[in-house]
Amino acid sequence: MPSTDRVANVVLVDIEGTTTSISFVHDVLFPYAKNNVKKFLADGWESSSEIKQIVHTLRVPPTEVDVQIITGFVRYLIDKDLKVTPLKTLQGLIWQQGYETGELRGHVFDDVPGAFAAWRGAGLRIAVYSSGSVAAQKLIFKYSIAGDLLTHLSAHFDTxxxxxxxxQSYVNIAKSLGEDPRNILFLTDIPGEAAAARAAGLQAIMLQRPGNAPLTDDQKSGQELIADFSSLHSLQLPE
Structure with a gap:
């Protein structure tokens, strides 16, 4: 269990498997994007230069528009869950429509709102680092099942x-936040992410949420593991 006297200036949270269930991302968000990408592209192609730029960045020539081909390619990328920045941007735009119409509501675990409130009340900043686009991150928290949690968050980082x-990603984040890496606590469910953060000087704790992939003994070695955020409510600012 984490020490009760742990200190930090910033709590940096992952989303999938940390604040939000993996099943929500894979069973709700990804299918929604796949099912709606064709209509989204067809409706917005003529009016949106942003959509054309995203398609171009995905290496699909925008001058040779075939919505069916582009749709198939995007669905393939979604199925592979590739961490491709323009794909994440496109997904975020599609999800935005779903959140705004009420078709989607962002999942957060029950302990997340209380933890956010406790950290903010203690004077800490809360930031997000996820492979999902910044826009998609904001949507999950703004339209969450617990209400608008976006007001708790002060910074967002994606790929x-x-x-x-x-x-280097965590070095970049610390510089952007203007913080000593030692005063940033990163929460994630991925061993490689925790290791990279610690190598940059951050504190790191791993979450073992329901639905997360089980960890091998090697992956658990040297890790600080918790089941939820409840043990972290007493985080304090450095003196």
């Missing part, structure tokens, strides 16, 4: 800052 298992 534009670097990939999540690369140490």
């Amino acid at each position: 534009h800052v670097g990939h999540k298992q690369e140490t």
Whole structure:
């Protein structure tokens, strides 16, 4: 269990498997994007330069528009769950429509709202680092099943800052936050991410949420493991 006198200035949270169930991402968000990508592209192609730029960045020539081909390619990328930045941007735009119409509501675990409130009340900042786009991150928390939690969050990072298992990404985040890495606590469910964060000087704790992949003994070795955020309510600012 974490020490009761743990201190930090910033809590940096992952989303999938940390604040939010993996099943919500894979069983709700991904299918929604797959089912709606064709209509989204067809409806917005003529009016949105942003959509054309995303398609171009995905290496699909925008001058040779075939919505069916583009749709098939995007669905393939979603099925592979590739951490491709323009794909994440496109998914975020599709999900935005779903959240705004009420078809989607962001899942968060029951302990998340209380933890966010406790950390904010103690004067800590809360930031998010996820492979999902910044726009998609904001949607999950703004339209969450617990209400609007976006007001608790002060910074968002996605793969534009670097990939999540690369140490330099966490160096970049610390610089962007203007924080000593030692005063940032990163919460994640992925061993490689925790290791990369620690290599950059951050504190790191791993979550064992329901539905997360079981960890091998090697993956557990040297890790601090918790089941939820309840043991972290007493986080304090450094003196």
